[in-house]
Amino acid sequence: MKIIEVKHVSKQFEDGKFALNDVSLSIEKGEFVTILGPSGCGKTTLLRCIAGFQVATSGDILLNGMDVTEMPPNKRPVNTVFQKYALFPHLNVFDNVAFGLKLKKIDKNIIEQKVKAALKTVGLSDYEFRNVDSLSGGQQQRVAIARAIINEPEVLLLDEPLAALDLKMRKDMQLELKEMHKKLGITFLYVTHDQEEALTLSDRVVVMNEGRIQQIGTPTDIYNEPQNCFVADFIGESNILSATMIRDRRVAFCDAEFDCVDEGFGENAPVDVVIRPEDIYIWENTKTSIAKQQADYDPDDRVPKGNFTKWYGTVQSSIFKGVHYEMTVLTDNNYEFLVQDYHEFKPGTSVGMLVKPEDIQIMRKERYIFNNFEGEVLKNGKVRFLDAEWEINPDDIAQFEAGDIVNVKVPFKEIDLQDHEEDGVLSGEVHYILFKGNHYALTIRTDEGHDIYVYTTDVWDDGDRVGILIPKESIHIEKRQS
Helix, strand or coil: CCCEEEEEEECCCCCCEEEEEEEEEECCCCCCEEEECCCCCHHHHHHHHHHCCCCCCEEEEECEEEECCCCCCCHCCEEECCCCCCCCCCEEEEHHHHHHHCCCCCCCHHHHHHHHHHHHHCCCCCCCCEEEECCCCHHHHHHHHHHHCCCCCEEEEEECCCCCCHHHHHHHHHHHHHHHHHHHHEEEEEEECHHHHHHHHCEEEEEEEEEEEEECCCCHHHHHHCCCCHHHHHCCCCCCCCEEEECEHHHHHHEEEEEEECCCCCCCCEEEEEEEEEEEEEEEEECHHHHHHHHCCCCCCCCCCCCCEEEEEEEEEEEECCCEEEEEEEEECCCCEEEEECCCCCCCCEEEEEHHHHEEEEEEEECCEEEEEEEEECCCCEEEEEEECCCHHHHHHHCCCCCEEEEEEHHHHCCEEEHHHHHHHHHEEEEEEECCCCCCCEEECCCCEEEEEECCCCCCCCCCCEEECCCCHHHHEECCCC
């Protein structure tokens, strides 16, 4: 039974920006669903729209089949637990928990029974008369949860409720929340930016970015079968590489061909590949010649036997992470991989690596090698796009007339980024960075709000200001189809 239905909900603010952009989501009764994403992705806005603290610009929100899109918060069968708890410092634990029931003028005896039951659920049975300021952060969080569940809501909304706690307390509270969910049997909708927290707690995870849902699935599905590069990069550590799907069950990347288990991507189709660091088998390579490297020789019994494609390289760094070592390996053909293994291979060690077919995850490309823009041919022989005028080769523009609307294509790898923004025709900032083995895929957001995709080997940081130049030889125009 669907207890929450979000149908094509958008939330646009006065500045014209969308916090939510056509979001649809349904949640079954009794589920523990986590909305996960980076800061500013829209997850808290979505929660607040469901709670009633914000009103959607468009779309519908249903609770138990009833349209509550414009219903005030106090009329909705939900309760919200906030990151900052919002406890009343002048009231003790008992009165904080009982506050909602007292507003409803419930009988005192019933209130006492319910408060004791709620405090027992959250493990604070002997704390009724303690001052809330004397409690630890974890205890205050439990009081906030007790105050929410005492009203017996059909849905409990939790907005990053553990963010203010230290690591150990946060992990303890994660387990307690999971137990509470089992005991109470009500629907939990939880917001966090912590990937591990989402994977630990949830029946399903909703991954969001820039106001849109990127993927919905079980924690296992989200981790093992990411649908796009953002999800693969955001959830855990990943090696993400540009690849070509040669045919079903055969893919090429890193200048070699590999068996895989995926089908249905077509032949010679551009795709992206995800390989988790823990899925790479690594061993010390004692071979000294290329001929020996091509031989079927595994000096370590831990390495799977079989006709696997292998590649070779040198360990660049090694960090002990408590359970495993995390190493970067630069292959002989200059691709960099992140590898996790229980055995340490020190920097400078020559190693061999392989990955099993079932551990190579294939994703459809969200975008290919060109930026595509709408442009207009100008009288001065230039083309206007991205709110700027650009020079173009005369031979390329000769077949067009001033005023023609054209498609403009610019290859990702042919855009020049300048250290000083005043050196560019446009300026903007690095909005997103994705390392793809031997280059970076950047999203540059211009000051006018346009996104430009760039492939580069230069190292940039998120938020860096840049100038943007596009050589005239890299601008390709074609007639726009009506």
